[in-house]
Amino acid sequence: MExxxxxxxxxxxxxxxxxxxxxxxxxxxxxxxxxxxxxxHLRYITALAGKNLYDTTQIYFNDLLIKQxxxxxxxxxxxxxxxxFRINAKDYFSSEEKNYEQSFNFCKNITSEKIFYxxxxxxxxxxxxxxxxxxxxxxxxxxxxxxLLFNEDVLNNILFQWILxxxxxxxxxxxxxxxxxxxxxxxxxxxFTILNKTIVFVKNLLKEVEVPxxxxxxxxxxxxxxxxxxxxxxxxxxxxxxxRVITLTENLRLQAIRDSLTGLYNRNYFNQFAEKxxxxxxxxxxxxxxxxxxxxxxxxxxxxxxxxKGDEVLKTLGTIVLKSIRKSDLAVRFGGEEIxxxxxxxxxxxxxxxxxxxxxxxxxxxxxxxxSVTFSAGVANFPEDVKELQxxxxxxxxxxxxxxxxxRTGKNKIVIEG
Numbered sequence: 001m002e003x004x005x006x007x008x009x010x011x012x013x014x015x016x017x018x019x020x021x022x023x024x025x026x027x028x029x030x031x032x033x034x035x036x037x038x039x040x041h042l043r044y045i046t047a048l049a050g051k052n053l054y055d056t057t058q059i060y061f062n063d064l065l066i067k068q069x070x071x072x073x074x075x076x077x078x079x080x081x082x083x084x085f086r087i088n089a090k091d092y093f094s095s096e097e098k099n100y101e102q103s104f105n106f107c108k109n110i111t112s113e114k115i116f117y118x119x120x121x122x123x124x125x126x127x128x129x130x131x132x133x134x135x136x137x138x139x140x141x142x143x144x145x146x147x148l149l150f151n152e153d154v155l156n157n158i159l160f161q162w163i164l165x166x167x168x169x170x171x172x173x174x175x176x177x178x179x180x181x182x183x184x185x186x187x188x189x190x191x192f193t194i195l196n197k198t199i200v201f202v203k204n205l206l207k208e209v210e211v212p213x214x215x216x217x218x219x220x221x222x223x224x225x226x227x228x229x230x231x232x233x234x235x236x237x238x239x240x241x242x243x244r245v246i247t248l249t250e251n252l253r254l255q256a257i258r259d260s261l262t263g264l265y266n267r268n269y270f271n272q273f274a275e276k277x278x279x280x281x282x283x284x285x286x287x288x289x290x291x292x293x294x295x296x297x298x299x300x301x302x303x304x305x306x307x308x309k310g311d312e313v314l315k316t317l318g319t320i321v322l323k324s325i326r327k328s329d330l331a332v333r334f335g336g337e338e339i340x341x342x343x344x345x346x347x348x349x350x351x352x353x354x355x356x357x358x359x360x361x362x363x364x365x366x367x368x369x370x371x372s373v374t375f376s377a378g379v380a381n382f383p384e385d386v387k388e389l390q391x392x393x394x395x396x397x398x399x400x401x402x403x404x405x406x407x408r409t410g411k412n413k414i415v416i417e418g
Contacts, residue, residue, distance in 0.1 A: 022169060030165070035155075042150055043113055046124040049073050049083075050146030054128050057087055070094040079150050081121050087128070087144040100149050107147045122150040191227055198222040198235055202242060215242070259333040261311055262318025270332045270340070274392045277344060281382065281389055289351035289381045290392070291341040292399040293317075293358075296374045296411040298337040305369050310337075313373055316365055317358075324358045340396065348381035352416050355379060359414065374412035378402025 053069055070083045074094040083094035084104040093101065103118040107125035116123040128144035198219065205215055216239060223235040257269035265273075281288050295301075295313065302310040314337060321331045321339060334340040343351045355377050363372050380398035382389045389395070402415040409415075 026169070027166060038155060039115055042115065042122065042124045042148070043126075045077060046126045046146065046148045047113065049077070049148065050085075050126040050128060053085060053146060054087070054144065061088075063092075066092050067094075073148075077148065079153070080148050081151050082149040084147040084149070085144065086146075103149060104147055107145050110145070111142070118149075120149060121152050122155065124148050124150065187227060194222060194225050195234060198238060202238060205242065259318075262314055262333050262339075263322060264318050264331045264333045264339065266333060270330070270334075273330060273342075277342070278389070278392055280344075285383075286345045287347055287382060287384075288389070288395070289343040289346045289348055289379060290395045290399050291343070291351055291355045291377050291379045291414075292334070292396065292403045293321075293339040293341065293355065293375050293377045294403055294407070295337040296376055296407075301369065301373070309367065309369065313367055316367070317362055317375070320358055320361050320365075324354060324361065329354075340399075342392075346381075348379055348384055348416055351379050351381065352414055355414050359412075363412075376403055376406035376411050377414045378404070378406060379414060379416045 053066075053073070056069060057066065066085060066087070070085060070092055071094055074080050074083045082100045082104075084100075084107065085092040086107075093104075100120050103116075103120045103123055106116045106118065106123055107114070110125045110127055112127060114125045116125070125145060125147045127142050128146055129140040130143045131140075201218065201222065205212075219235070219239050219242075223232055223239075226232045226235060257265055257272075259266045277288070280286075295317065298310065298313070301313060314333075317339065318331075318333070321341070325331055325341065325343075328344055329346075330342040330344075332340040332342070341351070341355065343354065359375060359377070363374055365373070367373055378399040378401065380386075380395045380402065382395060385398050386394050402418055405418050406413045406415040
C-alpha cells in the first residue's frame with residue numbers, strides 16, 4: 001500500500017524542485033535581510049532612548065519626572081506599546097496598569113542588549129551601565145535596565161509583502177504543475193469516495209438504538225478498498241472513535257440511572273425497576289423484602305462539620321451497601337440520606353441480617369468527627385406483612401413506618417415489626 005506522500009512526490013518532484021528552490025531562496029534572503037534590518041532599527045531606538053533617559057536621571061532624579069519621560073517616549077515612538085525602566089532597584093512603567101509586567105521579566109538578568117519575541121510583542125532590553133569614573137576603572141557596574149515593547153504590526157507588514165511574493169510564485173508553479181496533479185486527483189477522489197461511504201455508514205450506525213455486533217467487520221471491508229496509507233489511518237481512527245462513542249454512551253446510560261455521589265441507583269431507575277419486579281411477584285408469588293435506611297442525626301453532621309463531610313458519610317455508606325448486597329438485590333438512593341434496599345426472593349429475617357451487617361460495618365468507620373455515625377432502618381416483607389401486593393409502595397410505606405419507630409425508640413436499630 002502506497003502512501004499519499006510517496007505518490008505525490010513521485011509525480012510532482014520536478015515541479016517542486018524548480019519552484020521550491022526559487023521560492024526558498026528568495027524568501028530566505030528577504031526574511032533574513034529585513035529581519036536583521038528591523039532588529040537593528042529597534043536596538044538603535046531602544047539604546048538611544050535608554051541613554052537619554054539615564055542621562056536625564058543623572059541631572060535630576062525624580063519619580064514623577066521619570067514617569068513623565070516614560071510616557072513621552074511611548075507617545076513619541078509610535079510603534080511602542082509599553083516602556084520599562086529600572087533604576088536604583090526600583091521599577092517604572094509607562095502605564096499604571098503594568099499590563100506587560102510579565103513580559104518585562106525577561107529583561108531582569110540580561111548583561112547585554114537582547115531581543116525577545118513575546119506574546120505581547122517584540123521586547124528589546126537594554127542594560128544601563130554606570131559611566132567611567134576614572135580611566136583606571138576597567139569594569140562597569142550595571143545600574144539599570146531600559147526596555148521597549150514594540151508592536152508587531154511593522155514586522156507583520158514585512159511578512160505580508162513576503163507572502164504576496166510567494167503567492168505570485170505559487171501561481172506560476174500551479175500553472176506548470178497543474179497537469180501533474182490532475183492524474184493524482186483522480187486517485188485521491190476515489191479514496192475520498194470510499195472514505196465518504198464509510199462516514200455515511202457510521203452516521204447510520206449511530207442512529208441505531210442497538211449497535212450491531214458485526215459493525216467492525218463492515219468498516220474493515222471499506223478500509224480494505226483504500227489505496228493510500230493515510231486514508232486507511234483515518235478509517236482506523238473512525239473505528240476507534242466509534243468504539244469510544246459506544247463506551248461513552250454506555251457510561252451516560254449508567255449516569256442516567258445511578259446517583260453520582262453514592263453509586264447507588266436513583267429514583268428514575270427504581271421507577272422502571274418497580275414495574276418489572278411487581279409483575280414477576282404477582283405472577284410467581286416469590287417473597288420480596290424491602291428495607292428503608294436513614295442516617296441518624298445527619299443534619300447535625302452537615303451543620304457542624306459541613307456538607308463535604310456529609311457527602312463523605314453518604315458515599316461511604318453507599319460503598320458499604322454495594323459490597324454487602326447480592327447482584328440480584330437493588331440499592332436506591334431514595335432521598336437525601338435515605339437508602340432503599342430491595343431483596344427479591346428473600347424472607348424478612350435474611351433481609352434483617354444483611355441490613356444488620358451493613359449497620360455494623362458502617363458503625364466501625366471513623367469519619368473524624370469524634371464519634372461513630374449510625375443509621376436506623378425498617379424492614380418489610382411480602383407476603384409476611386402484605387398478603388396481596390398491588391404496589392411496591394405498600395411495602396415501602398411499612399418499612400418507612402418501622403424506620404420512624406426505630407428513630408423514636410432510640411435510633412441505631414432495625415425494626416421488623418410494628
